[in-house]
Amino acid sequence: MSRQTADDGLPSARDGIDERQAQWRAELPDVDTRGMAILGRARWITLAARPPIEAVLKAYDLDSGEADVLFTLLRSGPPYRLRPTELFRSLMISSGGLTDRLNRLAKAGLIRRVEAEGDGRSLPVELTEEGRRRAREAFREDMAVEAAMLRGLTEEEQVQLAALLRKLTLTIPTADRRD
Structure with a gap:
């Protein structure tokens, strides 16, 4: 048949x-x-x-907005520190929304504000040891869940689909595209 x-x-x-x-x-x-x-x-x-x-x-006591901040800091590499304007641009949210997230993450002990060398106007945001640990664990588990969702496609199909979606993303004009 x-x-x-x-x-x-x-x-x-x-x-x-x-x-x-x-x-x-x-x-x-x-x-x-x-x-x-x-x-x-x-x-x-x-x-x-x-x-x-x-x-x-x-499960890691995070919402998606908080995870975005932690993951952005983690993927920035050592010293896992960015200026608020760098975070703001990367996350494409309002400055008020970023401030709220940073306050919640600081209260939870996952980030801290540090003195900027030679610049007293801006306090960079840095992952704490606990923030790095939690971000790594949550990201690994998130990627495992996403990989499981893709099991219906072969590896080749996943590569093809990712390439086609990238192409589509680059051709759709938008002011707030996240890179």
Whole structure:
């Protein structure tokens, strides 16, 4: 018995986006719904991925915004220190939002403000030993959860999909693209 395939050559299993496209083809056959096929699925994936990722972060007593700060500081490398403006630009949030996150993280003992050499106007933000430990552990577990979500794709498919998404990201004009 052979499996049926869809127009794209993949097995003919259908999802909710396929159903919506079929409905729109019947209602407005002149409208191209390929954007829905891609962006609708990207949105669904994002929404489905959030709860397990947020559960990982919660296990480390972090929310996603706090984790963003810790991960940004950790990936900056030793001494795991950035100026607030560098964090602000990297995270693409309001300065008030950053201040709130920094205050919560400092209160939890995960970051500290340090004197800037030769610059008294800015107090760089630095991970504490506990902040580095928690960030490393949470990031490792987060990446394991995300890898598990991708098990339905071969390694080659994952590389291809990442390349296509990168290409799409670079072609969609937006003022607040995160690099």
